[in-house]
Amino acid sequence: MKKIIHFSKAFLACAIISLVLIGAGLAGYVLKGGFNLGVDFQAGLIQEVQFAPPSLRLTYTGVGNASISFDRNTLYIVISGSGVEGKTYPFPYAEYTTVGSIAAALSGVSGISVTAAAPSDVQTSLFVQSAAGNPQLGAEPFVAHYLPLNAAPISIERVRESLSSLGEVSVQVLGQREERRFMIRMQDSELNGEVPAEKIITALETSPALNAGVDGVAVTSSNYVGSRFSEALSHQAAILMALTLLLILVYASIRFKPQYAIGATLAIAHDTLIMVAFITWTRMEFNTTTIAAILTILGYSINDTIVIFARVRETRRLYPEDTFVDTIDRSITETLGRTIITTVTTMLAVAALYIFTTGSMKDFALALLIGMTSGVYSTIFIACGFVNFWDSTAKKSENKRRAKSGATIAAI
Numbered sequence: 001m002k003k004i005i006h007f008s009k010a011f012l013a014c015a016i017i018s019l020v021l022i023g024a025g026l027a028g029y030v031l032k033g034g035f036n037l038g039v040d041f042q043a044g045l046i047q048e049v050q051f052a053p054p055s056l057r058l059t060y061t062g063v064g065n066a067s068i069s070f071d072r073n074t075l076y077i078v079i080s081g082s083g084v085e086g087k088t089y090p091f092p093y094a095e096y097t098t099v100g101s102i103a104a105a106l107s108g109v110s111g112i113s114v115t116a117a118a119p120s121d122v123q124t125s126l127f128v129q130s131a132a133g134n135p136q137l138g139a140e141p142f143v144a145h146y147l148p149l150n151a152a153p154i155s156i157e158r159v160r161e162s163l164s165s166l167g168e169v170s171v172q173v174l175g176q177r178e179e180r181r182f183m184i185r186m187q188d189s190e191l192n193g194e195v196p197a198e199k200i201i202t203a204l205e206t207s208p209a210l211n212a213g214v215d216g217v218a219v220t221s222s223n224y225v226g227s228r229f230s231e232a233l234s235h236q237a238a239i240l241m242a243l244t245l246l247l248i249l250v251y252a253s254i255r256f257k258p259q260y261a262i263g264a265t266l267a268i269a270h271d272t273l274i275m276v277a278f279i280t281w282t283r284m285e286f287n288t289t290t291i292a293a294i295l296t297i298l299g300y301s302i303n304d305t306i307v308i309f310a311r312v313r314e315t316r317r318l319y320p321e322d323t324f325v326d327t328i329d330r331s332i333t334e335t336l337g338r339t340i341i342t343t344v345t346t347m348l349a350v351a352a353l354y355i356f357t358t359g360s361m362k363d364f365a366l367a368l369l370i371g372m373t374s375g376v377y378s379t380i381f382i383a384c385g386f387v388n389f390w391d392s393t394a395k396k397s398e399n400k401r402r403a404k405s406g407a408t409i410a411a412i
Helices: 007-031 099-106 156-162 197-205 227-255 258-282 288-318 324-356 359-411
Strands: 044-051 054-060 065-070 074-080 087-092 112-116 142-146 169-174 181-187 217-225
Touching: 007 258, 007 324, 007 359, 044 197, 054 099, 065 142, 074 099, 087 099, 099 112, 156 169, 156 181, 156 197, 197 217, 227 258, 227 288, 258 288, 258 359, 288 324, 288 359, 324 359
Parallel strands: none
Antiparallel strands: 044 181, 044 217, 054 112, 054 142, 065 074, 074 087, 169 181
C-alpha cells in the first residue's frame, strides 16, 4: 500500500503563511502607490522606435502626392492626386539588392530625388519600416532606415537614462534584443498639453550613451491614448477578473458541493492576490500581458483543483470508513505524482521562455513560474484545507446539535 502523506497537518500553518504574504502584498500596494502600470493602462503618448541608421533620404517635388511604404520584400512609391494618373512603382529587394541599385532606380521616378545615406553595398533586405502607414514625400527629406547585420543590442537602461530629462517616461522592449526596438510612453501628466514626439527622438539621437547619431532612430508608430480609453481598459480588466472568479464558482458548484466550489474559488483568489504581491514588490510592469499571465495561472490552478476534488469524491466512495481528513490526505497523495509531472514539464517550457526571451514575454514567463508554483500550493493547502475546515466545522455543529437534543430528551 502506498504511504499516505499527511498534508492536512500543514493546513493551518499554510493558511497563516498565505495570509501573511497576502497582507504584505496589500501593504506594498498601498505603500508603493499601486502597480507599476505599463503603457496599456496609462493615458499619454505611445511611440514605438527602432535604433537603425539611415539608408536613404528621399524628397518629392513632382505633381500630385507621393507616398512610400515598405514590406519584407519590396519598397513601393505611390503617385496619386488630382491632375495625375495614379501609379504604383514597386522596387523588389530581390531585383534591387543594394542601397546603390535601389537609389539609382528610385531616381528614375519623375519628381523623386534620392540621396544614399548608407554605403552603396548595404543590402536592401535590411531595410526597416520607418514610419506607420504610408508616409507622404515632400520637400522635407524622408529618411529610410536599415538594421545592420550583427547590430549590437541596446540596453533598456540606457534608453531610460537618455529620456530621464523629459520626466517620467516608461520604456518597454519589443521583440528580440538584436532588433533594438522599444515602446516609449509618456504619461498625460508629463505632456503639459503638448505631444513631444520630436523631443523624444532628439533625446535618443543626441544621447552619448546610445550613440545613435542624426536620423539614427526610426519611428515605427506614434499614437496618443486618451484618458477615457485607458480608464475603460482598466475597468474591462477588472470586470474580466471578476467574471472569471464567478464562472469558476458556478462551474465548481455544479460539478461538486458548494463547499468545494467555495474552496476552489478561494484557491484562485489566493493565487491572484499572491501575484498582486509579487508584481507590487518586484515592480514588474502591469500590462495586458500580465493579465493574460494571471488568467492562464487561474486556468491552470482550477484544473489541478478539479482533479484533486474529483479524486476526493471517488475516494470517499471507495473508503467510506475513512475520516474525511484521511480521505483528503489519501486523495492528494494519489494525485501527487500527476501534479508533479504536469507542473515540472510545463515549467520546463515556461523556463525556456524566461531564459531565451526578453521584454514583456520574459515578464510573462516569470509570472507564470510564480503563479504555477502558487497554483499547486493553493490547490493542496488552501482549497483542500478549506473543504476540510468546512467538514470539521459541520461535524462539530452536528455533534453539538445531537448532544443538545439528547440532553433535552433525557430531561423529559
